[in-house]
Amino acid sequence: MWRATVFTLFPEMFPGPLGISLSGAGLARELWSIEIRDIRAHGQGRHRAVDDMPAGGGPGMVIRADVLAASLDAGLDEADRRPRVLLSPRGAPFTQARARALAAGEGAVLICARFEGVDERIVAARGLEEVSIGDFVLSGGEIAAMAVCDACVRLLPGVMGEQSSGIEESFEAGLLEYPHYTRPREWEGRAIPDVLLSGDHAKIKAWREAAALKVTRERRPDLLKRTGSEIKDQAKHR
Ligand code: SAH
Numbered sequence: 001m002w003r004a005t006v007f008t009l010f011p012e013m014f015p016g017p018l019g020i021s022l023s024g025a026g027l028a029r030e031l032w033s034i035e036i037r038d039i040r041a042h043g044q045g046r047h048r049a050v051d052d053m054p055a056g057g058g059p060g061m062v063i064r065a066d067v068l069a070a071s072l073d074a075g076l077d078e079a080d081r082r083p084r085v086l087l088s089p090r091g092a093p094f095t096q097a098r099a100r101a102l103a104a105g106e107g108a109v110l111i112c113a114r115f116e117g118v119d120e121r122i123v124a125a126r127g128l129e130e131v132s133i134g135d136f137v138l139s140g141g142e143i144a145a146m147a148v149c150d151a152c153v154r155l156l157p158g159v160m161g162e163q164s165s166g167i168e169e170s171f172e173a174g175l176l177e178y179p180h181y182t183r184p185r186e187w188e189g190r191a192i193p194d195v196l197l198s199g200d201h202a203k204i205k206a207w208r209e210a211a212a213l214k215v216t217r218e219r220r221p222d223l224l225k226r227t228g229s230e231i232k233d234q235a236k237h238r
Contacts, residue, residue, distance in 0.1 A: 003107035087141030091130030112141030
């Protein structure tokens with residue numbers, strides 16, 4: 001079973017949205033599991049302090065390396081081979097490819113920081129991998145951990161009703177997805193593109209490929225550059 005272990009100062013936030021809909025049904029059917037570890041259980045003193053002032057001064061507080069290490073060491077088996085992901089705006093951008101790779105493994109350890117972040121020394125000392133969910137700053141790692149977890153869990157075998165719906169999606173081919181339509185056929189004077197109602201599957205496929213390429217060129221040309229020749233070749237032959 002795919003296992004997520006989350007280290008957080010706010011255990012009550014979980015499973016939260018992960019307990020609902022696709023991921024929640026998967027959880028109930030034991031297609032994956034989530035274990036929550038309260039970092040504060042390893043805090044210091046009567047107040048279970050987990051943070052301290054930044055060395056060198058400046059605003060905010062920093063999560064202590066010794067406290068986080070104690071929490072990680074108590075919560076994880078030495079033989080645990082799962083990637084240890086520290087959610088951080090300074091991390092490598094999270095991608096669909098990374099979600100696929102994580103989903104193909106045994107699970108993930110997700111470490112949520114708060115305040116200004118964690119003492120830098122913990123990263124090397126416990127082999128953490130920093131991952132960012134985008135170029136913006138959240139107030140804590142929990143929502144980021146949920147996003148990473150959700151992206152992985154929906155890829156697990158049996159979680160999504162129709163497996164093929166995972167293959168054609170945005171990013172899977174280095175492209176954004178083509179647009180979708182459903183009934184009614186005409187709505188507020190706007191019609192569904194004729195080709196989609198033609199029943200001609202080859203034509204529909206070609207239309208969707210062209211639409212995906214067009215929207216990607218317009219909105220995310222960086223994706224085309226990133227995937228390089230393969231996509232350009234497809235475009236040339238059109
Ligand atoms: N001072 C830090 C921001 C701290 S935000 C900086 O400028 O880089 C508090 C915590 O929220 C972070 O330590 C991280 O765990 C989480 N977080 C904030 N933004 C995030 C993002 N874009 N991706 C992943 N985690 C994020």
